[in-house]
Amino acid sequence: MKSCNFTRQKQHSVPRLTDRHKQKRLEWAGVYLYSKERLRSHSIIVHIDEKWFYATTLDQKVWAHPELGAPVQKVTSRRFLTKVMFLAAVARPVPSKII
Numbered sequence: 001m002k003s004c005n006f007t008r009q010k011q012h013s014v015p016r017l018t019d020r021h022k023q024k025r026l027e028w029a030g031v032y033l034y035s036k037e038r039l040r041s042h043s044i045i046v047h048i049d050e051k052w053f054y055a056t057t058l059d060q061k062v063w064a065h066p067e068l069g070a071p072v073q074k075v076t077s078r079r080f081l082t083k084v085m086f087l088a089a090v091a092r093p094v095p096s097k098i099i
Contacts, residue, residue, distance in 0.1 A: 055082040
C-alpha cells in the first residue's frame with residue numbers, strides 16, 4: 001500500500017441537505033428566535049443527562065507485588081454486575097417571581 005502512496009484518512013459523515021431543507025431550517029429557527037415567549041421558555045429549561053457505569057470489572061489487570069499476589073475480587077454474580085448511575089442536571093437560576 002505504501003508503494004501506491006495510499007494514506008489512512010478518516011471518513012466524515014455530513015447530512016445531505018437540499019436548498020429546500022436549508023430554507024425550512026432557517027424558517028423554523030427564525031420563528032423560534034423572534035418569538036415573544038422565547039425569554040420566558042428559556043428560563044425554565046432543565047437539561048438532564050444520565051450515564052451508567054459498571055462498579056466492578058471482571059478479569060482486570062493490576063500491578064501487584066510478587067509476594068502478595070493479585071488481589072481476589074469477590075462478586076455476588078458474574079452475570080449481573082453492580083452498576084452505578086450518575087445523574088446531572090443543569091439549569092439557569094430562576095427568579096422567584098417566574099415560578
